[in-house]
């Protein structure tokens with residue numbers, strides 16, 4: 112990483128406590144930023160570069176006069192230019208590439224454009240286009256972004272992380288959010304090796320855009336522990352460590368070294384886990400959750416936004432969570448994460464026992480319905496987290512006519528008569544017409560969420576779900592979909608993506624410096640989102656079940672406030688805050704894309 116100045120500084124001063132630039136102590140916008148760099152070096156720092164917006168005074172002060180065209184632009188004018196360039200490109204992947212170039216040149220300008228129409232830009236810089244970019248990472252690579260922690264260089268972990276913070280003009284203690292992936296299960300597209308760095312970057316872009324986390328105070332991290340993706344291993348352009356995935360004790364020690372460094376050096380950071388494989392995601396969360404402020408997006412984020420959408424629907428129908436029968440199709444990280452979130456909600460909020468709560472949830476995976484006899488050996492290895500939902504064989508016997516070894520989705524729908532069907536299977540088209548019609552026969556308001564990502568992996572298309580249920584369905588999807596025209600009405604489709612919830616949860620945890628991220632805090636977040644549902648607020652089913660993405664910043668304020676209030680109630684806050692001031696404190700914490708004034712650091 113880095114340039115000559117930072118290397119010599121950090122060498123002299125053991126990672127260099129002297130910063131190249133300083134934004135002041137406030138996480139929000141600083142009015143004056145002091146900078147040690149001049150000339151080209153300042154233009155090469157995307158967090159500092161203003162491009163054509165450097166004022167004449169700053170051009171003199173920092174030796175920039177001959178390095179920039181004469182005209183001085185405002186941020187608004189620069190954003191208009193980006194807009195024109197963006198409109199000229201037709202293919203989403205090219206737009207994505209263009210956005211990366213802007214991001215690497217000038218972060219303020221990047222966020223100014225992103226926030227102009229977040230709803231339109233999000234599918235370009237996030238799901239689904241970011242998935243395409245990740246799968247082509249080594250071919251499309253222009254320049255590095257983020258922190259690459261490579262297994263063969265494990266002795267450098269601490270140095271690399273601290274150096275990355277300094278590059279941003281921060282000390283480790285200033286870092287608010289770290290997103291880490293090991294890329295084993297990226298979205299629904301599996302093991303992507305080093306390319307997974309781009310999911311960490313994309314999630315952090317959302318923290319900044321949607322929740323105002325200062326972009327200088329974040330670190331995107333990939334743990335490159337090898338890859339089992341044959342195509343990548345055979346690709347001569349592949350940029351990651353060409354080695355099969357490290358497992359077992361060596362893997363655990365590497366992760367532990369990383370987390371240990373976060374805990375000891377990055378004391379204020381909220382650690383967000385993204386797209387780990389099913390065997391590691393929950394295990395690591397459970398291991399580290401008791402001792403730090405940490406969160407797994409695929410388990411808790413996806414679970415929380417699904418819960419928020421369900422709560423919004425139940426507010427419309429007047430029904431209750433404990434009355435529902437849930438079928439979860441696809442029992443990987445996200446599927447079991449959702450099941451767990453629903454179950455824990457029923458336990459904590461509705462007073463059900465674990466057994467009573469789990470009984471309301473039927474989970475299927477590749478072989479079919481998860482059953483207890485499956486757990487006693489056989490051809491499918493059921494995990495401990497899935498075991499909670501495994502059904503008693505007697506229940507299946509009572510169904511009689513099952514032709515396959517394990518009941519399939521249609522059998523389950525026929526016999527269970529679910530009210531909620533959730534897809535996390537990455538099996539496109541798995542919710543067939545027959546299955547959906549069977550469900551709708553016995554159910555007044557079928558709730559169907561095909562959540563697999565990206566778009567081409569959805570279990571059903573929203574338009575078909577309306578057709579097959581005579582318009583009775585409540586739908587939410589994992590990737591964005593166009594509104595559906597059914598009979599004389601147009602229905603907005605809610606994107607039930609964890610992007611609605613993680614930025615606000617992270618913001619809340621960071622503002623009050625919570626010791627842990629508890630289940631109660633996640634329920635508070637889900638409830639806050641359900642209260643912002645346009646459909647619920649207007650009692651109009653054609654409106655989206657989840658808030659408009661362009662309203663994301665306001666939603667994040669509500670979510671963060673709810674999280675902090677819950678944290679205070681549980682004495683989890685390390686930062687003293689008065690409940691009355693919470694929302695104001697949250698707002699003041701938030702960074703906005705606007706230029707600060709620059710002074711020379713002496």
Ligand SMILES: O=C([O-])CC(=O)C(=O)O
Pocket residue numbers: 238297298299386408409564608609610
């Ligand atoms: O990134 C997204 O769009 C949602 C998510 O976490 C996943 O699919 O793994």
Ligand SMILES: [Mg+2]
Pocket residue numbers: 298385386408409
């Ligand atoms: Mg994910």
